[in-house]
Amino acid sequence: xxxxxxxxxxxxxxxxxxxxxxxxxxxxxxxxxxxxxxxxxxxxxxxxxxxxxxxxxxxxxxxxxxxxxxxxxxxxxxxxxxxxxxxxxxxxxxxxxxxxxxxxxxxxxxxxxxxxxxxxxxxxxxxxxxxxxxxxxxxxxxxxxxxxxxxxxxxxxxxxxxxxxxxxxxxxxxxxxxxxxxxxxxxxxxxxxxxxxxxxxxxxxxxxxxxxxxxxxxxxxxxxxxxxxxxxxxxxxxxxxxxxxxxxxxxxxxxxxxxxxxxxxxxxxxxxxxxxxxxxxxxxxxxxxxxxxxxxxxxxxxxxx
Amino acid sequence: xxxxxxxxxxxxxxxxxxxxxxxxxxxxxxxxxxxxxxxxxxxxxxxxxxxxxxxxxxxxxxxxxxxxxxxxxxxxxxxxxxxxxxxxxxxxxxxxxxxxxxxxxxxxxxxxxxxxxxxxxxxxxxxxxxxxxxxxxxxxxxxxxxxxxxxxxxxxxxxxxxxxxxxxxxxxxxxxxxxxxxxxxxxxxxxxxxxxxxxxxxxxxxxxxxxxxxxxxxxxxxxxxxxxxxxxxxxxxxxxxxxxxxxxxxxxxxxxxxxxxxxx
Numbered sequence: 001x002x003x004x005x006x007x008x009x010x011x012x013x014x015x016x017x018x019x020x021x022x023x024x025x026x027x028x029x030x031x032x033x034x035x036x037x038x039x040x041x042x043x044x045x046x047x048x049x050x051x052x053x054x055x056x057x058x059x060x061x062x063x064x065x066x067x068x069x070x071x072x073x074x075x076x077x078x079x080x081x082x083x084x085x086x087x088x089x090x091x092x093x094x095x096x097x098x099x100x101x102x103x104x105x106x107x108x109x110x111x112x113x114x115x116x117x118x119x120x121x122x123x124x125x126x127x128x129x130x131x132x133x134x135x136x137x138x139x140x141x142x143x144x145x146x147x148x149x150x151x152x153x154x155x156x157x158x159x160x161x162x163x164x165x166x167x168x169x170x171x172x173x174x175x176x177x178x179x180x181x182x183x184x185x186x187x188x189x190x191x192x193x194x195x196x197x198x199x200x201x202x203x204x205x206x207x208x209x210x211x212x213x214x215x216x217x218x219x220x221x222x223x224x225x226x227x228x229x230x231x232x233x234x235x236x237x238x239x240x241x242x243x244x245x246x247x248x249x250x251x252x253x254x255x256x257x258x259x260x261x262x263x264x265x266x267x268x269x270x271x272x273x274x275x276x277x278x279x280x281x282x283x284x285x286x287x288x289x290x291x292x293x294x295x296x297x298x299x300x301x302x303x304x305x
Numbered sequence: 306x307x308x309x310x311x312x313x314x315x316x317x318x319x320x321x322x323x324x325x326x327x328x329x330x331x332x333x334x335x336x337x338x339x340x341x342x343x344x345x346x347x348x349x350x351x352x353x354x355x356x357x358x359x360x361x362x363x364x365x366x367x368x369x370x371x372x373x374x375x376x377x378x379x380x381x382x383x384x385x386x387x388x389x390x391x392x393x394x395x396x397x398x399x400x401x402x403x404x405x406x407x408x409x410x411x412x413x414x415x416x417x418x419x420x421x422x423x424x425x426x427x428x429x430x431x432x433x434x435x436x437x438x439x440x441x442x443x444x445x446x447x448x449x450x451x452x453x454x455x456x457x458x459x460x461x462x463x464x465x466x467x468x469x470x471x472x473x474x475x476x477x478x479x480x481x482x483x484x485x486x487x488x489x490x491x492x493x494x495x496x497x498x499x500x501x502x503x504x505x506x507x508x509x510x511x512x513x514x515x516x517x518x519x520x521x522x523x524x525x526x527x528x529x530x531x532x533x534x535x536x537x538x539x540x541x542x543x544x545x546x547x548x549x550x551x552x553x554x555x556x557x558x559x560x561x562x563x564x565x566x567x568x569x
Binding site: 171188190191193194195196198199200201204208210212213 | 371
């Protein structure tokens with residue numbers, strides 16, 4: 001066996017470097033998978049204890065409107081109905097998304113199609129800055145500006161879904177905008193050229209060609225915005241009123257899943273029913289964000305025509 | 306690269322009816338002067354080829370003709386179409402492009418169905434009657450020699466077509482607008498020989514009704530399909546003559562070198 005044949009059949013330094021690199025990657029992936037599984041297991045086991053250990057019926061939990069974990073009703077069941085929180089959470093999320101989308105799209109179209117390079121250079125950091133502002137600051141501004149404003153205009157306390165929606169609107173605007181800009185910019189230049197060369201106006205080109213082919217990306221942007229709104233706790237808690245009641249209108253105090261969690265989690269004892277009930281709320285939040293994430297994947301896959 | 310005297314040129318007079326002509330056309334990319342004093346007359350219902358080495362400005366020149374260089378480059382000089390200077394800033398560019406269609410180097414159908422690709426521009430132009438749309442759809446696809454291949458699948462995605470079919474769809478899409486002039490920017494350079502010959506056949510039949518200006522890298526293609534040929538070098542139009550003359554009796558030295566392969 002000559003030297004070359006021997007070298008061909010033995011492992012060299014490069015081979016071991018390869019193993020080492022792969023090893024590190026797998027280790028990191030393993031850690032993250034472990035972490036996610038632990039979180040899922042922890043929340044699920046705690047959240048399901050309400051139903052398995054404390055014998056609350058799932059249907060009651062999802063449809064009843066009284067939230068009073070300490071008390072027991074006439075039939076001996078604990079009074080745990082999460083419907084008000086679920087309804088409020090969905091209301092603020094959907095309303096915020098509905099209000100934010102047109103504004104975000106407008107800004108995104110301006111940035112991707114109209115503004116000069118310099119304009120984009122100025123706008124981009126402004127929008128990124130909005131993402132970076134801590135939620136407590138948004139909540140504080142909401143508390144000192146929006147709540148009094150709503151109180152003056154509509155009466156009542158000023159706390160409620162409307163205030164929550166307005167705060168969330170500002171918070172998810174940059175998310176939807178920057179993701180939409182990316183998706184508009186990824187529409188190939190030759191689509192625009194083809195459209196213009198056919199005598200289409202700029203507006204026709206944007207509306208019928210660019211926006212059409214960016215739809216999956218824009219929907220993804222909206223869903224990411226909704227995920228952020230759904231999971232936002234602090235800012236919402238500061239303006240929503242924190243009353244565990246079925247919302248009667250947009251300006252009556254209410255409480256979302258997240259705001260209920262942040263308000264109450266410090267006041268309950270680990271392992272008791274009131275604590276488990278809060279974990280059940282967390283489980284709903286987790287499931288919702290899973291569903292939203294899957295929706296994003298699904299839209300991404302359906303993608304283009 | 307050989308040094309040539311770029312100021313000498315031979316430009317033949319076109320005695321036929323003109324579809325389009327340029328007068329002292331200059332193009333600048335920033336400070337970079339890309340096209341110098343282009344004076345060309347394009348005859349009606351003929352195919353005119355623009356040839357030249359890469360970077361000589363032939364695509365740049367072509368793109369001026371339907372104002373696709375707006376916001377990309379500065380274009381000075383006149384482009385006369387129906388006795389109107391369409392290079393003026395007062396001109397409605399969208400109308401210009403309705404009369405002067407363009408097909409690009411890479412097939413670029415929209416991510417829509419075949420049918421929607423064709424009627425896209427028609428609907429934008431305000432044509433909404435169903436019969437009219439159907440008729441134009443069929444006619445343009447037939448003119449582009451694509452009808453027989455796609456007539457059963459008009460609602461299929463245009464992206465599912467082969468490259469050659471996509472390019473013919475792009476031609477069909479342009480002629481659905483019934484333009485006067487068709488500009489083609491190396492329409493066959495991304496295609497295989499069979500698709501190329503189909504495109505060439507299509508162009509031969511289209512020239513009955515359209516004045517065609519085509520940019521091509523492929524000298525055989527230029528000699529096969531065109532009636533007139535312009536040779537460009539470094540932004541200058543060196544020679545413009547009937548295709549036969551350009552290829553068999555070139556008047557200028559650079560042209561002779563280029564068509565005989567002694568260039569550079």
